[in-house]
Amino acid sequence: MVKRIYFFTGFPGFLATRMIARLAEEEPESEFELLVHESAIPEAERVVQRLRGNKRTKRFRIHAGDITKTNLKLEKAVSEQLKETVTHVFHLAAIYDLAVHDRIAQSVNVTGTRNVNLWVLECKSIERYVYFSTAYVSGDRKGTIYENELALGQDFKNHYEKTKHDAEVLVQYMRDRIPTTIIRPGIVLGDSKTGETAKFDGPYFMMRYLDKFSRMPIPYVGKGEALINLVPVDYIVEATVYLSRHPVGEDKVYHLTDPNPYQAREAFRLIAQALTGKAPSFTMPHSTVRIMLSFPPLRKWVKVEKETLDYFRLEAVYDCTEAQRDLEPAGIKCPDFADYIPAAVEYYRLHRNDPAKLIEVV
Structure with missing residues (x-):
């Protein structure tokens, strides 16, 4: 052995x-x-x-x-x-x-x-x-x-x-x-089956953002045409x-990386529907949201780092041919985002008030 x-x-x-x-x-x-x-x-x-x-x-x-x-x-x-x-x-x-x-x-x-x-x-x-x-x-x-x-x-x-x-x-x-x-x-993101994660950072900032706007019409952030991996x-x-x-x-x-990544706009829609039960209904310019998050009091209230916004505009596609080829004999594949985001959102919903999982935004 x-x-x-x-x-x-x-x-x-x-x-x-x-x-x-x-x-x-x-x-x-x-x-x-x-x-x-x-x-x-x-x-x-x-x-x-x-x-x-x-x-x-x-x-x-x-x-x-x-x-x-x-x-x-x-x-x-x-x-x-x-x-x-x-x-x-x-x-x-x-x-x-x-x-x-x-x-x-x-x-x-x-x-x-x-x-x-x-x-x-x-x-x-x-x-x-x-x-x-x-x-x-x-x-x-x-x-x-x-x-x-x-x-x-x-x-x-x-x-x-x-x-x-x-x-x-x-x-x-x-x-x-x-x-x-x-x-x-x-x-x-968290586990594709259980949703488990240690910290609500990175993509979870989208969920924290949605928490603040869940009782009002939800805005998209910019055009969201970038592929988010x-x-x-x-x-x-x-x-x-x-x-x-x-x-x-x-x-x-x-x-x-995901060989079939979703556009940021579509990923945001799927998260919004899973978390709030409704889709975004209008678009707020990326520049407007960035200005808002430049003010520390507002940033702390929304609980989103402004640096996160840059990844909604990323004009890059990550080729993963080598990884796919070498993992294929083992049958290891990246799950589809739409299939596992409900588990990630449900885990967030159950643990979003856990102080051990929250990232302080300054």
């Missing part, structure tokens, strides 16, 4: 936790070394307890550390031992907030990735390095974006995109030295777990 030693950053984040749970179920002999920032250790311990269930096992080991520090701030003896045994490194830790300040994004996304890269290069048993990027490293590019493209002189809509681009550039340099798989997800978390997990272990995934970059 296969035994791998997995090293994760980004735990106890939702995506890392889901991935670890999937791997642990499929590989009962494998072990998991979890790098956790000191501030997140209490939550990490709770999540590990859930992963263990009723079993008395030491498969899941938490290590206090910090990707922004040299040697990941691991104790020297611990670090040296891990470098001898770890076979797979999953680097998911990052700042994903679209409104993040440059200094913080640089520290975590760029410096953090540089430090993880340096650590991985010293791992003697490494079989695969899996780095989580984003489809939006494409910045303001228009037209078809291919999986083998990265730095083509684009500008960026926010510090999140810029720093994730710069971090991926660093990882790209690793590809001829370490077996590497780069994952570029689209905008991630939404993908459920279970597709990301299933695809990544497969590609990270299969030889076909070595030295590849994958767009884990």
